[in-house]
Each structure stands twice: as C-alpha cells, then as structure tokens.
Amino acid sequence: MEEKILEIKGLKKYFPLKNGKVVKAVDGVDLEIYKGETLGLVGESGSGKSTIAYMVVGMYGATQGDILFEGENLTKNGIKRTRKQKGNIQIVFQDPGSSLNSRTTIGQSMMLPVKIHGNLEKGQREERVKSLLETVGLPLDFKDKYPRSIGGGERQLVSVARALATNPSLMILDEPTSALDVSIQAKVISKLMELQKEFELSYLFITHDLSLMRNVADRVAILYLGRLCEIAPAKDFFEAPLHPYTQMLLSSIPVATAEEEEKKPAKILSEGEIPSPVNVPPGCAFHLRCRCRLPICSQERPEMREVLPGHQVCCHKVFQEMQK
Numbered sequence: 001m002e003e004k005i006l007e008i009k010g011l012k013k014y015f016p017l018k019n020g021k022v023v024k025a026v027d028g029v030d031l032e033i034y035k036g037e038t039l040g041l042v043g044e045s046g047s048g049k050s051t052i053a054y055m056v057v058g059m060y061g062a063t064q065g066d067i068l069f070e071g072e073n074l075t076k077n078g079i080k081r082t083r084k085q086k087g088n089i090q091i092v093f094q095d096p097g098s099s100l101n102s103r104t105t106i107g108q109s110m111m112l113p114v115k116i117h118g119n120l121e122k123g124q125r126e127e128r129v130k131s132l133l134e135t136v137g138l139p140l141d142f143k144d145k146y147p148r149s150i151g152g153g154e155r156q157l158v159s160v161a162r163a164l165a166t167n168p169s170l171m172i173l174d175e176p177t178s179a180l181d182v183s184i185q186a187k188v189i190s191k192l193m194e195l196q197k198e199f200e201l202s203y204l205f206i207t208h209d210l211s212l213m214r215n216v217a218d219r220v221a222i223l224y225l226g227r228l229c230e231i232a233p234a235k236d237f238f239e240a241p242l243h244p245y246t247q248m249l250l251s252s253i254p255v256a257t258a259e260e261e262e263k264k265p266a267k268i269l270s271e272g273e274i275p276s277p278v279n280v281p282p283g284c285a286f287h288l289r290c291r292c293r294l295p296i297c298s299q300e301r302p303e304m305r306e307v308l309p310g311h312q313v314c315c316h317k318v319f320q321e322m323q324k
Contacts, residue, residue: 009066039219088166093176170201271291
C-alpha cells in the first residue's frame, strides 16, 4: 500500500470582511499526496489553490480541518512549524523575482537556509551552495550575481536550489512556470522531474494549465470555488473526465495533434459567470453554470465519492448515471 506523506481533512479557510460576510477561499477539502508522486492541483484564478498551499507551509492558519504531514498534525499549533517541519516542506513561488532578495547575491540568499538547516562549518556551507547550483544546472559563478542580472528561468532554478537546501521531502510548486517563456518553461519542468527522481521528492504542483499536467502529474485534482470537483489518475482524468466542470476545462485546452484532439471532450461553452466566493450558491457550487444540472443540484451539496478505482467525483448527475 502506498504511503501518504500529506493528508488534508475537511480543510477550510474563511477570510472575514468588514461587512460581516466571509470569503470562503477553501471550503471543506479532503486531499492526500503519496510519497514520490506528483499531485496536480488545478483550478481557475481565485479557486483556492494557493490558499491551500499557504496553509500547508504555515503562512495561513486553517479556519477548520487538519493537515497531517508524515503523521503529524500541523494545524494543532496554528501557523507554528518546527524547524524540522519547515525544512521538510518547501515552497517555490510563481514569481522568482519577488521571492529572491534583490539586494543580496544569489549565494547569500542560498546560504541562509543552508546555515539554518544544516550543521555545517563555513567552508562546508560554501561548498553546499556550489553543489546546489550544480544540481539545478546553473554555473558556479551565479553565486556572486544578483537576481536582476539573470533571466526569469534562471531565477526560478535558483529558487528551486534554495528549496533543496533544506533536504525537503515535500515541495509545493505554486505556478512555478506561469511567469516564464514557453521555451524556458520546458527547461524548468524537465529539471523538476529530474530532481524528483534523484531526491525521491513528493510534489504538490499547483497550476491553471491543464495541458501541463498531462505529462507531469501522477494524479490530478480539480478545484472550483474552494471545493474539489474531481480527483483521478492523470491517464483516466484526460481520457474519461466525469465532472461537467472538468469536461468544460478539458474541451478548451489547446492540443498539438489530431490524435489529442480526438481524445478531447466535445467543445463545451461556459455558461454564466463564476460566482463570488462571498456568495457561493447553495447545493453544488457549479450548478449555475452546468449544462447537466438536476433539481437536486441547487439544493444539496454533493459529497466526493469514489466511483471508479482511484477516481473520485462530486456530482449528482454522475451519481445518478452510475446507479443505472
């Protein structure tokens, strides 16, 4: 049986507003990541993807629910994390320019986590920084450069190298390539996949780019308005999506070959606007935009169910069809 490295149970994050209402950024999410796998967490802007990541690393406290990492409950102490937990869970942000201090050299930025999380002498720390640069395929002279003097892809690789400095077992990749040119994206993704095998890393890969997940993720989870719609192995997900929202997303992604075009769901046009997370509609959050909605969809919130091996979905229409 596969070993879970991260387990999220009933996770909620509500942000209060001055008018007394709340933004339901994450609204009851159950999720797990297994050791050595890449879980792709996909959703539109504002769906709650990054909020989940920030709760895992301790930037936000949870309104409700539990986050278990290697069997330890991270939420019992709010946003506090032990040094070991901080080292074992690292995050790579979307914009490498804002996550690196422009006033310090790359070597100085990388030295800090090496110093905090490694029991090394000064000379050993310097060698560690050089080794990390080599690991991500960057020249050794980068340690004396400033972030502004190198390209975006190289800055992102520096961020990855800095994350590796603590010897993590889980890395959260929050849209790590969305700010990069397409040609540079491929280089960064290839290096991330190489590093995963080398260091036996687990990835939570957050993105809005479904086509990227086809070749990167072991499993894919779809998030809509803070709620999960569907979780499935990547192959099943792309060949036989079940949730109407997932089908709509997949029908709109660009493909490069006629073979891929044949596998896509028929073009599905989006209906209506995405509701506000302040006023999430009752029942299924997607029902106002769904072409398959049933009367129950506006009244009762569907729960996630495993309808096929490893394939979970929350949709009244799917449940009804499975019973036939």
